[in-house]
Amino acid sequence: MDINRKKNSRTIAFMITSMGWGGLEMNVLKIAKSLRQLGYNITLATQEKSPIFINSKNLFDEVIILHKTRKYFEFRLAYDISKALKNKDIQTLLVFDNKDLDVLAWTKKIFFKELKVIYQQQMQIGPNKQDFIHDFRFKAINYWISPLQYLKNEVLEKTNYYSERIKVIPLCTEIEKYVDRKYSKLEARQVLNIFPKAPLIGIIGRITRKKGQLFLLEALIELKNRGIEMELLIFGSATVNDHVSENYYELMLKFVKKHEIEGIVHFVKYQEDVTVFYNAIDVFALASHSETFGMVTIEAMLSKLPIIATKSGGTSEILGYGKYGLLYEYENHEDFCQNIFWLLNNHVTIEKMSYDAQKVASESYTLEREVKEVDKLLNTLILEG
Secondary structure, eight states, rough: OOOOHHHHHHHEEEOOOOOOSSSSHHHHHHHOOOOOOOOTTEEEEETOHHHHHHOOOOOEEEEEEEOOOOOOOOHHHHHHHHHHHHHHHEEEEEEEEEGGGGHHHHEEEETTTTTTEEEEESSSSOOOOOSSHHHHHTOOOOOOEESHHHHHHEEEEOOOOGGEEHHHHHHHOOOOHHHHHHHHHHHHHHHTOOSSSEEEEEEEEOOOOGGGGHHHHHHHHHHHTTOOEEEEEEOOOOTTTHHHHHHHHHHHHHHHHTTTTTTTTTEEESSSSSSHHHHHHHHHHHHSSSSSHHHHHHHHHHHHHHHEEESSSSSHHHGGGGTSSSEETOOHHHHHHHHHHHHHHHHHHHHHHHHHHHHHHHOOOOOHHHHHHHHHHHHHHHHHH
């Protein structure tokens, strides 16, 4: 390998035009930080005033500002991307949002045929995508990263992408942050200013119907009717300027008031230090319709918490299909309540399950492992020329 080629191999770009701020964007920053520690020079291609740009601080060597005006056929933007990458002598790009695949396909097809693209899948495939348009977009991808085996299987079933080009690399996190407990349970509750008198179930995430917070409120009433006393911590906020999310939050508040359960339901707005949430609760609950991956489930496993979660999306695989947490059918009150009853009356088994969950999560979802695999993939691209 010549000297210039070796130098260029460590100069890469991350592209993400998302204007949101959630698990996807946070994971991108974690990978960028770790790859830089391995000696990579990383340029960020993003939109002006995007949350990832605002929160990235000094994680990127340079920034390319993109002006995205529409979803498809952004030929001008494709040209601008190719020009910016060529000017910086960047030939390898990692993309994280499926909404960016169309413009990248045009970038590679028309303006920059030598560009190498790695796509880290963050969402489920959804409807069948074995059509000409999706074939065109996916053909631009040199390697496709799926976080779980079930997602890889879905790609093979619903697209025409090449099996040998799909790599299963789990999304990971900084495990010490959760394994090394920051607060005692009492300290965490003091920080949050909540003092439950019964076992505390907790749910974390944006306030939205897909996350299922209202279902847990309904289940809390059902448990109460069955003589099972529990309290609920809802840790999260409605999305600003999102009327659907804000209306859902108002619906929840009205439900709490109507059923006079203000004393056993605790609302805490989202805050950066999420460990205080995990340290405060007795049971972690996931009520989402379908989580593609579900980093919060892994965080709960690392926190050694009993887990009850919907039997859908990537959650089942992460929980070992019931080995590391209890699974219930989505929005099934009866199934949920039966699992809670079993959880409360089988302490020894639940404690063993939580211990095993923490152990497997500590081994499988280290950030070092994810970065090592991404680094290996980048080196494979270099060798392929």
